[in-house]
Amino acid sequence: MPLPGTGLITVDPQFVNPQEMNYNYLETSGCIDAGNPDLFDPDQTCSDIGANYYPQNLSPTGDCNDDALLDVMDIITIVNNCILCEPEDCMDCFCGDLNQDGSVDVMDILLIVNTILSN
Ligand SMILES: [Ca+2]
Ligand SMILES: [Ca+2]
Ligand SMILES: [Ca+2]
Incomplete structure (x- = not known):
């Protein structure tokens, strides 16, 4: 015990x-x-x-800056903090993995752009 x-x-x-x-x-x-x-x-x-x-x-929402909006600020957040960052400096990027393939990359950005443009 x-x-x-x-x-x-x-x-x-x-x-x-x-x-x-x-x-x-x-x-x-x-x-x-x-x-x-x-x-x-x-x-x-x-x-x-x-x-x-x-x-x-x-489901990941893409709202990585947690302001309840999906807009260009999320794309900037994701590019800076999930894609261009050094691995040890990256934030928790689950929010940005829209196609849920385990990594955040340009395909996820495309999905976010499509979502923004369809709203
Ligand atoms: Ca947001
Ligand atoms: Ca848990
Ligand atoms: Ca992905």
Whole structure:
């Protein structure tokens, strides 16, 4: 048994399959969104406890500057902070991966431009 203390829990983390080293969480795991409330996962939910996070199927919006608008400022934010940045300086760019292929690039910018122009 671990020692009691702040941030420690003693519930079953509900791993997918620890026998086969799959330490991802099941949907019902109490570790999901139970991590540091000041941190966020790439899916923009509160951080999960542990090394892996459970992706909750949120769609990236492209609103990377969090002003609830999708406009050219988001494109500037994404180009500067997701594409032209050094890897260690890049922000969490989940918001800009509109085609959800795991990287933010010119294809995502095109999708944002198309979305802006169709509004
Ligand atoms: Ca989470
Ligand atoms: Ca915006
Ligand atoms: Ca992408």
